[in-house]
Amino acid sequence: MxxxxxxxxxxxxxxxxxxxxxxxxxxxxxxxxxxxxxxxxxxxxxxxxxxxxxxxxxxxxxxxxxxxxxxxxxxxxxxxxxxxxxxxxxxxxxxxxxxxxxxxxxxxxxxxxxxxxxxxxxxxxxxxxxxxxxxxxxxxxxxxxxxxxxxxxxxxxxxxxxxxxxxxxxELPDGRQWNPTYIVEGFSDESPLFDVVGGPGKPVVEEGMPGTEGIQGGFEGGRCVKIGDTYHMFPTERAGEIGVEAYYDRVKTRIGHWTSKDAIHWKRRSTIYQASGKYAVTEDDNPMNDRRGAIWSFMPVFSEQANRWYGYYLAYTVHKEIEPNHSFGRIWRAESKTAGIEGIGGPYADTGIIMEPGLDSQPWEGRQGVASFFPYKVGDQWLGFYSGAYPFASWKDYPKKSGKGWFIGLAEGKSLEGPWIRMDTTVNPVTSMHPFFIENPIVSQLPNGLYIAIFDGGPDGWGHHLPNMMGYSLSKDGYNWSEARYWPIETKVNKWWDIMRTPLCLIPEGNDIYTVVYAAIDLKRRFHPMGMVKLKLNREVLDTRKKLLEKTRRGNNAER
Known part of the structure; x- marks a missing residue:
């Protein structure tokens, strides 16, 4: 993140x-x-x-x-x-x-x-x-x-x-800066799996709305879920401080809990976690540094076995000068103190760190460390997407000589509690979706059983030439993932953003309609709002994609 x-x-x-x-x-x-x-x-x-x-x-x-x-x-x-x-x-x-x-x-x-x-x-x-x-x-x-x-x-x-x-x-730029090429839903030879069917052509949570007081820089990713007729959103709030430069918005962060009946009109309920906002005093991963300087990406997941919500979130060490400033990420697991499905609002109590930089880290995880985590069930066990960024070519480059790339990998666990074990480098990083940029994947299942991961597809800006759209990938088994496709939502709703960022959900609403709540950036402003869009699933295309994935999987198995 x-x-x-x-x-x-x-x-x-x-x-x-x-x-x-x-x-x-x-x-x-x-x-x-x-x-x-x-x-x-x-x-x-x-x-x-x-x-x-x-x-x-x-x-x-x-x-x-x-x-x-x-x-x-x-x-x-x-x-x-x-x-x-x-x-x-x-x-x-x-x-x-x-x-x-x-x-x-x-x-x-x-x-x-x-x-x-x-x-x-x-x-x-x-x-x-x-x-x-x-x-x-x-x-x-x-x-x-x-x-x-x-x-x-x-x-x-x-x-x-x-x-x-x-x-x-x-004087338009050379297209070879956009490499690799990528597939845009509705514009390629393929029929689109999802059609954009509407949504507000403006933010749904905007600066000045009730609940945004004290949030200088707006929002970034996390997760949104729906319980009954109520949406529960847990965005990262880039709180910062009044009178302090915009950079500090991404250091002093907090996790908020918001609810809505329509995913358009939102009410802030509480603060789940607050970062310290303190900068590191050394350049390495040292316990002298505050390892909760910035907190991001709260992912609530319901445990049927424990009958309560677990929250997985990211805590960073923050260095003011060394890029990436968010470094040595650690994933914490928390449990709601309130049992049952209605206990999603917490309060939450930390149970400990489930993934962190250590002897089993892989160089591609880089200086940013474990930068997000999302668990999902496959058969009798659990898999978890975790991410890293600013990779090391080798451990000799630790702690400052990092490269570029935002990657994801898979970890395995017997339960939501873990322990979570990184899969080896024959699997990680997972580059079948995109060779060097996937951020904050969230996984669910579609009606025919296919797994779908939705994610931030990367900016067309800040020196990068990436799709600047939310993307998705499909999997038959939860391990092997298809090449990404990207949603051009601005072709159907008014584009109020410059940089598209992170989807927080893909919520089924019935009749093959899905709700996506997302974070995005208007570069003319300090405050980063939240948006919402509706998608419609094409069942015929879904079945065609499943057959193609089954055929590809059989071919790969034959090769092995």
Missing amino acids: GKGGDNVKNAIYARKGTPQVAAWKAASFEIAVPGYVTFPTTAYGHVFSGRKHNIVRVAQEIKGLTGVQLPAEQYESGAYTPLRLKFKEPVKVLVGTFQGEDRKAFRQVSGGGGRQLVLENGLTVTGLPPVDVYAIPYPKGTHVINPEGKGLFTIVGVVKADQQLTYRNA
């Missing part, structure tokens, strides 16, 4: 102001040959069929046009059916050409014959070089669209021929 020093100065992430330029007028067209489909020339549009490359930046002139997906593998091999488009009027077809060092892999467009370079660096596509956009004129009728050369190019739109297209260098 937390991003080390990355949250210290939100101001370091600021995109260049977008010039006020008019969008070009689209012209209608028809695809006159099978095997091709269209895509929206907007954020997340997947430009090729059979590939994960998607748009992350787009010039205003072409934003909102309709492009044509090319079957990438066929174009690369040369065994493709040429694209034919039918126009009802004279048009200009906008062709995007990739400008990497290895131009042999990409088709190019030359000038002459009315062809015009209209946008330099006009599109950013994940994993691919900068894109220059050319306008190629075509008269009314049906035409083969086939720029010269070999390799890939992209059709980003068709516009009316009678408008003046003025050249501009849009």
Whole structure:
């Protein structure tokens, strides 16, 4: 939990102001040959069929046009059916050409014959070089669209021929900074497992609302559960202090308990835990330091055996200067003093540390230590996702020479009480979801028995180029997890955030509707609000995914 020093100065992430330029007028067209489909020339549009490359930046002139997906593998091999488009009027077809060092892999467009370079660096596509956009004129009728050369190019739109297209260098970044590429629900070749069906286009817990008094920096992750008709939310409150710089909001934290009847209108009930807010006095994991300097990520889990709620939460040592400032995380387990399902509000009593840095730590856990924990039952035993960050290449790098990466691993336990044993490095870290960024996974089961983990997919900001969306992964057995898919919720609700952060729940509401409460950041403000969105599960897609996971698992077992 937390991003080390990355949250210290939100101001370091600021995109260049977008010039006020008019969008070009689209012209209608028809695809006159099978095997091709269209895509929206907007954020997340997947430009090729059979590939994960998607748009992350787009010039205003072409934003909102309709492009044509090319079957990438066929174009690369040369065994493709040429694209034919039918126009009802004279048009200009906008062709995007990739400008990497290895131009042999990409088709190019030359000038002459009315062809015009209209946008330099006009599109950013994940994993691919900068894109220059050319306008190629075509008269009314049906035409083969086939720029010269070999390799890939992209059709980003068709516009009316009678408008003046003025050249501009849009200065959009190189898409190879977004590596690896990733799958966005509803924009790839796959049918989406979840559709975004609504939710408030504004925060549900906002600065100035009752209960937010004394919370300078807003919220971060934890867990939300529903008991009967009441939602119970346990966010990390970035309390800080009045008159103290924003950085301290993430040091002096506390765990709050909030309730709601609709996941929109919330009432604060109590403080579950309060961090000391004290900084470390040494650079290593030393008992001289206050190891509860910052407290994060409270995860309530009901124990059927004990008939009471257990709370798993994270306590950090906090160094003011060494990144990551949140270091040497430890997971505490607490028990509600009130028995029964209604005892979720506590009060809670600590029972001890269940995971911490030690002789069985693995180098990928890094300086941040055990940075989150969530247990879930598989058969007769329990598994727990735990995380680490700022990895050590080897233990010789301890305590300060750390790398980058936010990873998760699996631990096993016979019961919720533990003991919790880290699985070995043939399993950990779990990189099948994403090779270097998964934060704060929460696990539940879907109606057909598949496990689903939801998590923070990482920021597009603070020097990172990550999906900036909440993500999910599926598993048949709780051990082996699929590649992540990401939810573009801003395509269906008003986007009030710059950095998407952490989901706190995936709560079934009936009729395949699910509630997600999440933390997110508006970089213009110190206070980080909470939001909510509703998703609808597609049962047919769920069954298809299950069959695919079963097939993949059988194949892996055969290999072993």
